[in-house]
Amino acid sequence: MNAKLGLSVVSLAALLGSTAIAQANSLTINSFGGAYETAHRECVISPFEKETGATVNVVTAYSADAFAQVRAQKDAPQFDVIHFSGGQEIVAAAEGLLSPIDDTKLTNAADLYDFAKAKLAAGEGPAYSIAAIGLVYNTEALAEKPTKWTDLLKPELSEGLVLTDISNGYGMLGFLMLNQVQGGDLTNIQPGLDAVKSLLDAGALVVATSPEIQQEFAQNGALIAPYASDYAFTLRNAGLPSGFQAGEEGTPASFITANLVAGRDNADLALKFIDMTISADAQACFANALRYTPTNSKTELAPEVAADVAYGEAAVAGLLRFDPTVIEANRSAWVEQWNRTIAQ
Amino acid sequence: MVKAVPPWLRIASGLFLALTALFLLAPLVVVIGVSFSESQFIAFPPNGLSLRWYEQVLTSNVYLSAGWVSLQIAILVTVLATLIGGAAAIAIHRRQLPGTDVLATALLSPLVLPTIIYAIGMLMFWSAVIGPIHPIALAIAHTVIALPYVVRTTLAVLAESNPFLEEAARTMGANRLQRLLYVVLPQCVPGLGAGAFFAFNISFDEAVLSLFLRGPTLNTLPVQIYGQLEFSPDPSVAAVSTIMIVLTIVLIVVIDRMLGITKFAST
């Protein structure tokens, strides 16, 4: 009993003293958890640890939660590198939470497509993966493969349609695309809201997180969902008959960025980590594991992987990007209008 | 009892207990069922039968280490909250301090605010005043939200206690410390015990504060479970929960053997 007590006192002391141990040769980063974290470790974190001898501490959180944490910790940040998938880097950079990156310090920056490194000097980190938003559908239950965004409006699909809340980054882009094919644009989202309203009245469902989409496809007979290509792949891996089809009207792209947090003292190591994240090897690994579209022009993919992503300069240029600064400027108001529209 | 309970009442009570048990335990039954599922999906009734999720949980140390961290924090919180809350309750009960009512209300206020607001506030405050986030910050925050339970249960017990006992002890020459230790404290014990039980639970089960106040090396079990459900839900979460349910039953039986659970739970 005494020995046990002693042991737990020691380990409690270790637990409480644990931040003191986090020394110069370690980095703290966020990852998104689940399959993403597994791939993240395999493609970047482990190779980085092996190469530099540093330790990487990973905290898993959705981008929105991670952003709130970074913002509240402004005076004493704990993250060295923070990854965002929902455009949070724009607000974070504007608020001075992120540190500008000198692209000469990144050996791989030269290989990135221009759009992926456009805002480095402003503090927005490089985009290292792109998720393409299109139509994720049940390949067994749908006799006719969907081809365009307006197919979402077919009445026979409504009861099997799963929409994603716009608090989710992919949900936002899917909604903006729906809005666009209904005649709206970034100055006017009313056509999109009207469409959502009538879809919901016809039996469509709104979920807030990606696992709920999986749940709907696995258990509840979902037919189609506007969502990301990588998630169709995840569903397929889980043994579900699911496919991804880019909509004819265009494919919105969601950037995943690696950002340098301001006010930390080992920026050089953090930059090395970011550099590794944007390397051709790491991006090929991400594409293999999760079917994300690479942003490094030197990335080489096997044909079957390339078929699932936007591969090559021309294909990537064809992706559609809603102006993220406009989205950020309107996010709060749009979320409110959206909530109002879907409220029962 | 003077008169026997009428038979219809016995039947009605039995039915009522059965339905309540069904309602209270249904989600646990589902969780246990899902944990034996063979498929990757969370479905009930489960498809197929397998122990693969138990194997996965017990061989990965993610859950084990998160559980260990949660346990240590919960024990620390239980000790702190019981000592601090119990002492405060005694002072409040005696009503000799000015502003007792304000203090009593203030001690209950952490119950009313959503934890997300407290989490962000605490994170901002800690970062601005103390520095990088530290596990002790989480323990303190948990103690704050556990405090109302201890204060409440201890006050409830004290309200029923005999006010003249302390007076009697004083007339018989007991000094302050002796009165506190030998008269007041024993009266508080059932309340403190119940408060400690709640405090432990609150800390062990809290997800929102832990989500925001965790540092790079700190991952608690609820956060791990919440994260797993959010990112890649599979029956491993159910397997973890089933293990916890079984441990809880064992714990309850042990407590019953040692202390008599009904005494302990009735405060």
Added chain:
Amino acid sequence: MNDRTENLLLALPGILLLALAFLFPIGQMLILSVSGPDGFTLAPFARFLSDPYYMGVLWRTVRLSLIITIICAVIGFPLAYIMTKVGPRLRLWLVIMIILPLMTSVVIRTFGWMVMLSRSGIIPQILRDFDLVGRNFALMQTETAIVIGMVQVLLPFMTLSILGVLTRVDGRLEEAARTMGCSFLQTVRTVVLPLSLPGLVAGSLLCFTLSASSFVTPNLLGGSRIQVLAASIYRSVTSAPDWPFASAQAVILFVGILLVLIPYMKLTGGKNG
């Protein structure tokens, strides 16, 4: 040392903890709600209070919390009463039945309900088999789902509160009532119920407060379409992000809870344990 010093010493750790680790952080957060770009402002409050949508969210929060509290009391009182009457063996099992859910993570229990209440879940399935509902019927993402989930979470708190008081009630009082000719139900109404009032009041306060401020269960079971205030606050903190508005909502929730609780406490004469 006098009495006052002794009591001060006893209360001091609690006061310090509360002031330093709660009031300061919360205060700093709440100040956000009244600080605009040009100094003091009440704009976030005006925005909330003038908007039928948000007022609807507030009203739903209060309404659901009341319903949940009432259901907990209606089930919790007989449950606690029966527990004082049964033999020790059965009582142990009943205690386990109450404590077991309490010690199982709320996230996990909620997730159990999600599985049962979804479109192909077991409960809609059964209702469908009896032709009570249509093909596409689901309980998920309804107010009913929130009530079901929250009652399951809060019933143990209510039952334990009442049980704590009932076990200390002198059994001879009941016997006296019965000998003097009261029927069973009369005894319960005139003797047991009034005596257990402090427990009932304390349990109701706890249930109401916890259900009004809880986030995980309503958010997961209600989904994005049925928001309660705590979920709306969470969104304002993370996905909007609009912290002044989040703080304003927290203040409004706080005041809203007080507005319900103060008359209730006055009415019940401070018998809140």
